[in-house]
Amino acid sequence: MSAREAILGKVRRALDAGGNAGRLDGVWQRLMEAPAGVIPARAQLAPQARIELFCAMARQAAATVERVAGEEAVPAAVTAYLRSRNLAARVRMGGDRRLKQMPWVDERALQVRHGPSDGSDEASVSHAAAGIAETGTLALFSGKENPTTLNFLPDHHIVVIDAADIGADLEAAMRTIRARYGKGEMPRTVNFITGPSRSGDIEQKLLLGAHGPRALHIIVVDG
Amino acid sequence: MQVTSPQFRQNAHDALADAQLQKAMGHVRSGFIDKRRTAVEALPEFDALRDSARAIKDHTLANLDLYLTAYEEKVTAAGGTVHWAETAAEARGIVLDICRMHNAGTVTKGKSMITEEIELNDFLEASGIRAVETDLGEYIIQLRGEHPSHIIAPAVHLNREQVEADFRRVHADLPQERDLSDPASLLGEARRVLRRKYFEADVGITGANFLVAETGSSIIVTNEGNGDLTQILPRVHIVIASIEKVVPTLEDAAQILRVLARSATGQEMSVYTTVSTGPRRPGDPDGPDEYHVILLDNGRSAMLGTEFQDMLRCIRCGACMNHCPVYHAVGGHAYGWVYPGPMGAVLTPSLVGIDKAGHLPNASTFCGRCESVCPMRIPLPKMMRHWREREWERGLNPAVVRSGLKFWAWFARRPALYHLATWLAFPLLAAAGGRKRRFRFLPLARGWVRYRDMPAPQGRTFMQQWRDRDTLKQAGPT
Numbered sequence: 001m002s003a004r005e006a007i008l009g010k011v012r013r014a015l016d017a018g019g020n021a022g023r024l025d026g027v028w029q030r031l032m033e034a035p036a037g038v039i040p041a042r043a044q045l046a047p048q049a050r051i052e053l054f055c056a057m058a059r060q061a062a063a064t065v066e067r068v069a070g071e072e073a074v075p076a077a078v079t080a081y082l083r084s085r086n087l088a089a090r091v092r093m094g095g096d097r098r099l100k101q102m103p104w105v106d107e108r109a110l111q112v113r114h115g116p117s118d119g120s121d122e123a124s125v126s127h128a129a130a131g132i133a134e135t136g137t138l139a140l141f142s143g144k145e146n147p148t149t150l151n152f153l154p155d156h157h158i159v160v161i162d163a164a165d166i167g168a169d170l171e172a173a174m175r176t177i178r179a180r181y182g183k184g185e186m187p188r189t190v191n192f193i194t195g196p197s198r199s200g201d202i203e204q205k206l207l208l209g210a211h212g213p214r215a216l217h218i219i220v221v222d223g
Numbered sequence: 224m225q226v227t228s229p230q231f232r233q234n235a236h237d238a239l240a241d242a243q244l245q246k247a248m249g250h251v252r253s254g255f256i257d258k259r260r261t262a263v264e265a266l267p268e269f270d271a272l273r274d275s276a277r278a279i280k281d282h283t284l285a286n287l288d289l290y291l292t293a294y295e296e297k298v299t300a301a302g303g304t305v306h307w308a309e310t311a312a313e314a315r316g317i318v319l320d321i322c323r324m325h326n327a328g329t330v331t332k333g334k335s336m337i338t339e340e341i342e343l344n345d346f347l348e349a350s351g352i353r354a355v356e357t358d359l360g361e362y363i364i365q366l367r368g369e370h371p372s373h374i375i376a377p378a379v380h381l382n383r384e385q386v387e388a389d390f391r392r393v394h395a396d397l398p399q400e401r402d403l404s405d406p407a408s409l410l411g412e413a414r415r416v417l418r419r420k421y422f423e424a425d426v427g428i429t430g431a432n433f434l435v436a437e438t439g440s441s442i443i444v445t446n447e448g449n450g451d452l453t454q455i456l457p458r459v460h461i462v463i464a465s466i467e468k469v470v471p472t473l474e475d476a477a478q479i480l481r482v483l484a485r486s487a488t489g490q491e492m493s494v495y496t497t498v499s500t501g502p503r504r505p506g507d508p509d510g511p512d513e514y515h516v517i518l519l520d521n522g523r524s525a526m527l528g529t530e531f532q533d534m535l536r537c538i539r540c541g542a543c544m545n546h547c548p549v550y551h552a553v554g555g556h557a558y559g560w561v562y563p564g565p566m567g568a569v570l571t572p573s574l575v576g577i578d579k580a581g582h583l584p585n586a587s588t589f590c591g592r593c594e595s596v597c598p599m600r601i602p603l604p605k606m607m608r609h610w611r612e613r614e615w616e617r618g619l620n621p622a623v624v625r626s627g628l629k630f631w632a633w634f635a636r637r638p639a640l641y642h643l644a645t646w647l648a649f650p651l652l653a654a655a656g657g658r659k660r661r662f663r664f665l666p667l668a669r670g671w672v673r674y675r676d677m678p679a680p681q682g683r684t685f686m687q688q689w690r691d692r693d694t695l696k697q698a699g700p701t
Contacts, residue, residue: 004307007466007520011288014527020289027289027471030282031437034472037275040268040481057491094508116509119418135492144506148455152448170477177473184297186438188503188510189455192496197448200488201360201378202386202406203247204254210359211414212448212495 031184036171043134043168050133054166055220057136061195062208063216067163070223071098074160075107077219078125081158082110085215092117092154093125095145099160116147117154124150125158129180130173131166131220135194138218139173141180142189151191157213159193163222224342224370226575228559231582238553247382248554251373255545258489259596266485276479277600280536283470284527290436290469291518297439301501303514311341314519318343318428318461321515322352325459327425333443333450334358335430336374336539337463337519339561340574343428354428355420357449359413366393372555374562375487375541380554383409417449427453427511431464432538433479434516437472440500441516444483444493451497460499460511465519467535473498479538482598487540522574530609534569536599543593543603549586558583565593565603572610581619584610645684652680 001009043053055065068077082089090111093099104112117124126146130139138159142148151157167173173192181187197212208214227234238244263269283290295305308314322330330347332338332354344354344365356365360378364371366389371377378386387403390412403409429450431441441462443450454460470476484490503510526532544550544564555563560580562570568583584607593603614620620628634641656662656679665672682688 002307003309003313003520006309007307007518007524008288008291010520010524011291011466011527014524014529015285015287016528023286023289026282027286027293030471031293034437034474036474037279037478038268038271040266040272042266061491061494119422137492137496142507142510143504144508147508148451149509152451152455170480171474174473174477184437186301186440186498186500188500188507190498191451192492192498193494194490194492194496195494197446197494199359199410199447200254201358201363201376202381202409203383204250204376204379205406207407207410209414210410210447210449211357211417211452 034174039169039171040134043132045133045168047163050168051163051166051220051222054131054133054136055218057133058138058195058218059136061136062198063136063195063218065218065220067220067222071102071160071221074099074102074219074221075104075110078158079107079110081217082123082156085156087122087156090121091123091125091158092121092150094147094150096127097145098127098162099125117149119153121150121154123156123158124154125160126150128159128161129165130176131161132168132170132173132192133166134169137170137173137192137194139176140191140193141177141187142191143187148189148191151193152212155209155213156215156217157193157196158217158219160219160221163220166220224339224561226560226579228571228575228580228583231557231559231586234557234559235553235586238557243382243385244380244554247380248551251376251379251545252551255489255541259486259542259545260489262485262489262491265491266481269482269485272478272481273598273600276482276538276598277536279470279475279478280599283475284467284532284535287466287469287527290471291466294434294436294439294469295518297436298501298514298516299439301439301514303439303501303516306515306517308517308519309521311519311521314341314463314517314521315343315346317515317517318463319347319350319352321459321461321513322347322350322426325425327352327459329353329355329420329424330426330428331355331357331420331424331453331457332361333427333429333445333453334361334377335428335463336371336561337430337465338428339371340521341463341519343463355417355424357417357420357453358445358447359410359449362413362417363389366390370556370561372563373541373544374539374564374566380556421452421456424453424457426459426461427455427457428461428463429454431462431468431516432483433476434464434469435471435473435476435498436469438498438500440473440498442476442496442498444480444496446488446490446494448495451495454497454499455510458511459513459515460502462499462514462516463519464516465521466523479598483538483540486542486596486598526573531569531573531606533601534566534573534606536601537566537570538599539566540598542596542598546592546596548588548590548592553586558586565607566601569601569603569606569610577610577614577617578619581610581614584608584614642684642686645686649680649684655679
């Protein structure tokens with residue numbers, strides 16, 4: 001008997017499950033309907049207040065946040081961020097459609113490299129698929145245009161998000177995933193990111209910049 | 224890992240005398256409790272979420288076979304491979320086969336208690352494969368040849384000076400005069416050293432906080448980002464998870480995530496919650512070529528349908544040990560196996576046997592703080608009591624305890640004698656307590672009075688007071 005059959009057999013005997021008919025219906029119903037549970041009231045807000053809550057919660061998680069009026073203002077904001085941190089005017093990004101549309105050529109001094117990171121990049125730029133106001137969390141989906149390495153290897157991770165994509169809660173982000181990939185389907189990786197990496201492993205002292213980015217900068221695009 | 228739980232009494236004794244450990248444990252008492260309280264108070268729905276999380280796990284456990292097969296189907300459809308393992312040895316064998324198939328020389332590891340449980344690192348080393356822990360705390364204890372003393376803060380028993388000494392010893396190629404006096408410099412050094420390892424590794428191994436049946440995904444929850452680098456840079460990603468980690472849907476995971484981070488570290492949400500589904504897709508610029516999941520039983524199915532089933536709701540947040548006075552006093556290593564604190568006192572006897580771990584469910588004051596903070600509402604004290612009963616039934620208690628309890632039972636079943644004895648003893652003990660009304664020495668209980676005094680009885684016995692209360696009641700309201 002295979003380990004699979006042995007384990008499932010032990011589970012069934014322990015549950016004294018007898019016939020499956022009644023149980024199967026309940027299980028399929030739950031899998032198909034994915035009922036929402038308790039949703040905190042905190043983020044059930046009008047759009048502007050929701051965006052403000054997102055910014056406040058992200059700052060509480062030690063991210064820096066700025067808001068710009070439109071996507072054409074993003075390249076200049078990236079340049080300004082790099083300068084303010086005394087970083088070289090160089091970023092790596094994927095081929096995300098929304099990032100591509102931005103006027104990067106206007107930033108003459110800024111060198112933009114594309115593709116996944118090999119660990120030598122100081123700063124990367126990603127576009128988030130969704131934001132979660134409840135906790136100030138970003139949701140990034142991997143794919144052809146969105147390398148996952150950009151989220152973890154560079155010291156500075158700059159994430160652009162459309163204000164309209166900031167939902168109230170985790171459940172809103174789950175709905176975004178289903179709408180884009182289909183029910184029950186996922187991209188290879190979904191990264192929910194709340195602030196820069198950190199560790200409290202030495203004497204419980206919270207230190208930023210463990211193995212992932214030391215700094216997370218969020219650019220919220222209004223309009 | 225050798226089970227030293229049978230020596231719990233000696234372990235605890237040594238721990239109380241260990242000055243470094245006692246200093247380090249001070250950080251547990253002050254840190255975790257306040258952070259959790261602040262986070263819980265900031266979320267009015269916290270208790271409702273606990274009920275919701277408990278209901279989700281109870282429903283899943285009642286249909287575990289169905290959710291496991293649904294999960295397996297989705298993993299396979301996404302291009303991943305599911306392996307089933309009944310025992311630790313089977314799980315280790317599967318990992319080794321996968322490593323051999325890829326000629327792996329080095330594997331990196333995200334923090335995972337299940338790989339501690341199956342003693343994976345020693346096994347891989349013995350098979351000629353280097354296993355590198357990448358979580359800072361795990362990395363530190365690996366350098367020291369130790370095991371975690373806490374399920375989410377593995378090096379919580381250590382002080383900065385000890386870590387500095389280890390880094391100087393192991394990172395011998397770095398300049399000796401470098402300044403490591405600040406925890407940040409230690410973290411920076413570990414970051415630089417481990418960066419190289421992520422790129423060298425052929426296989427990355429992580430655990431899972433959740434497996435999602437709806438999508439065939441595994442979820443890890445971390446703060447450092449090491450788990451992510453472990454799973455996206457090597458060619459092969461292996462997930463090892465015990466069978467009770469499955470939840471039905473993404474929404475169900477979202478419910479439990481809300482109580483997990485707050486209970487563990489007091490964060491609103493951990494920094495990285497990563498949902499992984501299958502290997503790299505066509506066109507993906509990065510990610511592993513292969514994705515394997517090992518579903519491990521190792522004693523879980525034997526807990527189903529017993530009075531210990533509720534323990535399978537545990538999400539390994541560590542809140543029970545963070546709030547446990549016994550854990551605070553002796554630290555995690557004294558418990559003698561992988562899982563310390565109240566959850567360990569229930570789980571360890573289930574997994575290694577009550578004959579070896581009988582001391583653990585007895586190492587509790589039954590103060591109830593563990594149950595009161597458990598996000599999954601696991602009745603930990605009740606289950607410790609179940610273990611005490613089983614220990615008694617199997618005659619595993621020492622002869623002194625058994626004869627003592629038998630004598631007490633004999634005595635307590637003779638009320639007249641009992642009352643007479645207490646009525647006589649009370650004034651005698653009160654007098655013996657002296658002016659300070661306490662004992663600094665007790666025969667047969669020297670260990671107990673070593674750390675505190677025993678108050679002497681005062682006033683009248685409980686039974687006398689109870690009789691007065693009855694008399695008052697009969698007299699009616701005045």
